[in-house]
Amino acid sequence: MARDRDEDYAGPLRRIIITILALSLAATFIVWRIDSPRVERFRSAFVDRFVPTFDWAMVPVTKVLGMVENFQSYTRIYEQNQELRRELQQMKAWKEAAVQLEQQNAKLLAQNQVRLDPKLTSVSGVVLADSGSPFRQSVLLNVGSRDGIIDGWATMDGLGLVGRISGVGRSTSRVILLTDTSSRIPVIVQPSGQRAILTGDNSPFPVISFLENADQVRPGDRVISSGDGGVFPAGLLVGQVLQGHDRRLRLRLAADYERLDFLRVLRSHPAEQIRDAGPLIPPPASDLPGPAPSAPITARGGNG
Amino acid sequence: MVDPRTTRRVAYWALFLALTVTTTFLRLLPINPMAHGIPGPDLMLAFTFVWLMRRPDYLPAWLIIAVFLLGDMIFWRPVGLWALIVLLGTEFLRGRVPLSRALPLAAEMVMVGSVMLAMLLMNRLVLALALVDQPPLGLELLRLMMTLLAYPFVAVFSRLAFGLHRPVPGEAAGYGRRL
Numbered sequence: 001m002a003r004d005r006d007e008d009y010a011g012p013l014r015r016i017i018i019t020i021l022a023l024s025l026a027a028t029f030i031v032w033r034i035d036s037p038r039v040e041r042f043r044s045a046f047v048d049r050f051v052p053t054f055d056w057a058m059v060p061v062t063k064v065l066g067m068v069e070n071f072q073s074y075t076r077i078y079e080q081n082q083e084l085r086r087e088l089q090q091m092k093a094w095k096e097a098a099v100q101l102e103q104q105n106a107k108l109l110a111q112n113q114v115r116l117d118p119k120l121t122s123v124s125g126v127v128l129a130d131s132g133s134p135f136r137q138s139v140l141l142n143v144g145s146r147d148g149i150i151d152g153w154a155t156m157d158g159l160g161l162v163g164r165i166s167g168v169g170r171s172t173s174r175v176i177l178l179t180d181t182s183s184r185i186p187v188i189v190q191p192s193g194q195r196a197i198l199t200g201d202n203s204p205f206p207v208i209s210f211l212e213n214a215d216q217v218r219p220g221d222r223v224i225s226s227g228d229g230g231v232f233p234a235g236l237l238v239g240q241v242l243q244g245h246d247r248r249l250r251l252r253l254a255a256d257y258e259r260l261d262f263l264r265v266l267r268s269h270p271a272e273q274i275r276d277a278g279p280l281i282p283p284p285a286s287d288l289p290g291p292a293p294s295a296p297i298t299a300r301g302g303n304g
Numbered sequence: 305m306v307d308p309r310t311t312r313r314v315a316y317w318a319l320f321l322a323l324t325v326t327t328t329f330l331r332l333l334p335i336n337p338m339a340h341g342i343p344g345p346d347l348m349l350a351f352t353f354v355w356l357m358r359r360p361d362y363l364p365a366w367l368i369i370a371v372f373l374l375g376d377m378i379f380w381r382p383v384g385l386w387a388l389i390v391l392l393g394t395e396f397l398r399g400r401v402p403l404s405r406a407l408p409l410a411a412e413m414v415m416v417g418s419v420m421l422a423m424l425l426m427n428r429l430v431l432a433l434a435l436v437d438q439p440p441l442g443l444e445l446l447r448l449m450m451t452l453l454a455y456p457f458v459a460v461f462s463r464l465a466f467g468l469h470r471p472v473p474g475e476a477a478g479y480g481r482r483l
Contacts, residue, residue: 018365022391025369028384033434039383046377057329 104261110158111264120233122156122264123147128172130260137180137202138163139260144171152231154266160237160254161185161225162263175263178206178238178253186228187238192216195226198238198251205242205250219243223251233268316362319466323351324371328378343447345454348375352394353416354459358468360398368394385430393423405470409456417452424448 032039073080111124125143143149145168155162155175163183167174176183183200187208194217197210211217221241227234239253327347348371355363372387397419404412424444431438462468 018391018395021365021369022388025373025384025388025391028373029382029388029430029434032383032385033436043377043380043383050378051332058332 103259107158107256107259107262111262120266120268122266123149124262124264125173126262127260137177137183137200138166139175139177139263141173141175141263141265142171143265144169144173146171148267149173149265150268153268154225154232154236156236156264156266157255157260157262159256160239162255162257162260164232165265173265177257178251178255179204179257185232185238186226187223188226189217189241190222190224192221195228198223203250204257205244205252208241208249208251211249214249217241217249219249231268233266236266313362316359316466316468317364317367320351320355320363320367320371324348324374327351328375331379343443343450345450346447347451347454347458348372349390349420350451350454350458351462352390353397353420354455354462355468356394356397357401357404357412357416358459358462358470360401362468363394365391365395382431382434382436386427389423389427389430392426393419409459413452413455416455417448420448420451 123143125141125147128140128142130139141149141155149165149168151165151168153165155164161178163175163177163180164185165173166176178185178198178200179202180200181202183198183206185198187196187198188194189196189208189211192213194211194213196208196212198206199209200206208217208223219241223238223241225232225234225236225238237254239251239255242250242252244250330347352363352368352371369387369391372390373384375381376383376386397416400415404415407415428438428441428444
């Protein structure tokens with residue numbers, strides 16, 4: 001065979017052929033380096049032709065691999081379960097936090113939307129400590145004389161009256177709640193207009209006392225502050241009438257005493273005092289004979 | 305025309321091509337060849353060297369060039385360079401096959417390993433000269449180690465599956481030429 005002879009005797013020829021092949025390979029590399037995009041296009045065309053012919057063989061292999069992965073995921077089911085439980089626990093904590101934030105948000109929103117007499121401006125404070133005991137129902141606020149708080153001002157949460165300021169420090173103040181035994185608030189029971197005094201007795205439901213006519217008051221009636229005595233602003237919602245087991249009329253407070261977080265202290269303005277006893281109203285000066293005209297003028301000036 | 309020696313040689317060429325296709329297929333499979341960060345062996349290179357050290361006449365230069373050029377194309381290597389380097393390495397070894405025939409496997413592995421290392425360094429040197437981005441050297445060295453580790457297994461496999469072994473002294477006489 002010619003071929004065998006070639007391989008046997010053509011050592012130099014073979015060497016030349018190898019050299020040529022090597023040089024052409026080197027040239028290929030140089031061409032690739034110089035004109036990379038064209039060679040790469042050719043390469044991708046080649047791969048496009050060549051690799052998809054493997055598709056039929058790849059299908060079973062990929063299927064088997066998928067099955068193996070599925071089986072592995074079955075064996076990991078216990079771990080996954082534990083993992084999911086852990087995550088669920090964390091999610092619960094987050095949910096709790098979200099609910100609390102939502103409630104706080106609702107409370108703040110409610111405070112913002114409460115409509116009051118425009119004369120009443122307010123200072124908002126955060127409850128520092130609930131210093132209540134069985135005998136003293138009070139909370140501490142983080143606003144004080146520095147913020148202009150004065151003893152006796154009314155305090156509300158977003159829903160209703162909470163109490164009044166009693167004791168002001170420089171940066172804190174104490175709020176006596178309506179349930180405290182020393183709390184007395186003048187109120188009006190709304191539809192019938194009955195005036196009464198709301199008296200705290202350390203129970204969650206303060207007593208409505210000194211009603212003029214108890215028959216006109218029914219459970220469920222709205223109770224608002226009356227402003228009698230000039231300490232409290234009038235017209236603040238306090239709560240609803242409730243009849244206790246002992247047949248006494250009590251009050252279900254509108255304010256949420258379970259969660260006192262933010263309180264508004266209402267700036268009360270001292271009610272105008274009427275000092276004189278109401279002078280005689282004389283007829284116009286022109287009708288009066290004699291030296292009378294000077295007297296009514298001074299009386300009227302004193303009235304202002 | 306068809307004498308048994310030529311038939312057998314052509315059969316081995318076809319076998320080598322089939323091996324090429326198989327290893328290429330294995331590398332194209334969607335299995336990650338990097339198990340725990342260790343690259344798999346370059347089976348094609350191991351087969352080439354095993355066959356070359358056993359029966360150089362079953363592995364002509366053109367077959368090596370064709371196979372590695374194919375690999376260059378498919379595996380997105382710089383076209384031609386690795387084929388050229390493999391050609392040079394195999395030619396270097398081909399001239400020394402008669403010398404190494406009496407060597408034990410360990411010595412043969414040392415020889416092949418040093419040639420592979422020289423090829424790898426040459427490849428990197430040329431690529432660096434041509435300002436081509438290269439994979440990290442550590443990974444390539446690891447791959448070379450893996451290839452060397454696979455070498456004896458490939459040798460045993462080739463012997464058991466394809467009956468590839470070094471010609472025994474008496475065998476050459478039957479062919480009437482130097483092997």
